[in-house]
Amino acid sequence: MQQEDIWNTEAAQDYDTPGTGMFAPEVLGPTVDRLAELAGTGAALEFAVGTGRVAVPLAARGVPVTGIELSRPMVERLRTKADETTIPVIIGDMATTTAPGAYTLVYLVFNTISNLLTQAEQVACFRNAARHLAPGGRFVVELWVPELRRLPPGQKATVWRSEPGYIGLDTYDVLNQRIVSHHFRFGDTGQARLARSPHRYVWPAELDLMGRLAGLELETRHADWSGTEFTAESGSHVSVYRVPPVTDGADRA
Template sequence: MEQGDIWDADVALRYDTPGTGMFAPEVLGPTVDRLARLAEGGAALEFAIGTGRVAVPLAGRGVPVAGIELSPSMVERLRTKADEATIPVIIGDMATTTAPGEYTLVYLVYNTIANLLTQAEQVACFRNAARHLGPGGRFVVELWVPELRKLPPGQPAVVCRSDPGYILLDTYDTLRQHVVSHHFHFDGTRQAELFRTPHRYVWPAELDLMAQLAGFELESRHADWDGTAFTAESRSHVSVYRLPPSP
């Protein structure tokens, strides 16, 4: 299934969970705070802008925000919160689609670069970010660290979360660096709803090499948006890459 088919109208309608999950203030607040600082008064471009989870509050902080998004259904949901004049969005693939203008910040949050399922597409995404930035511009990527240490030899799957009404099961293809997340939702009956999302996982070192190929240097890496130190035990990272400034 193509990524554009996954993020359809039904998924877009259920995507927003105001006040909880990735929309919780303790998750969203530090994200917006950090991005606003990194923009340094310039304009920001969000790859895979979705329903505007980050873009809407960031624009509310006075940062001009534009977006690129593959799913028209997600953009329709965004339009219930902000019009085209406030947050312009180009429909297309974040690896190749361009938006007009020059930006001081391009950002990709919540593991979205992993939605590109080949290394070549992920490298192209870095190059596309560089294409939109002026000298000294930054590209920010939020991504999880593959948890292959949880995977015993011969076992292709691991349970990532088990909450009342929800189970997340990941199945791995370590040869291709692919993982499929299986989201099981239970509504109190005997029936369950299954939603699958494919990803290509990326190690931090591989991500850094992609950045170098696009002309970036790693400026900082933390375990979260609050600036917690990144260690071997960190389960995710926020990596800030920067283009060289003008001579």
């Protein structure tokens, strides 16, 4: 499965769920608040900007936002909400594509770094973020914590959500740190519609090493956008990496 095939016209049409799910005010509000705080008076770059779930309200807060996005159908959906002047978008992948200018904030939300299926690509993503950052700038990653403790011994799959009309399960390849998420949606006819997406899961400590390889240092890690403490029981995290301050010659000596 290629990312271009997954994020097709049908996926773009189904992606937006105004007022519910990841578009719910209690989810989106704290995300935009925190990103606006981190951007300050500077500009922001969103990797995998998608349909503008975060970029549109962040731009409405007065933060200049540029996006990088691989899927043209997702960008077409974004264009129904904001024009090229309001949110410029460069078509390409987040590991290698560059945008003009320097930014105080680069951000990557809702587990999207896991769409890069190799460690090398994920490291390249960190390095791509670092090359866009102004001195003191920050790279923010929102990601789930791998749920291997829920995987029964000898089993390769877990059901992570079951509700009326929907079942979500993940199949694991623990040797290669890969999962495939399977989304089963049931209508009134009894017919099921299946969508699948591959991911490479990443441990927080592995992310920190990727940051160091890119010349970034971990500044903060919380369990959510509201600043809840990150613990061993947290199911996800928001990690903020920063370009370290430049020291003078005396400090280096």
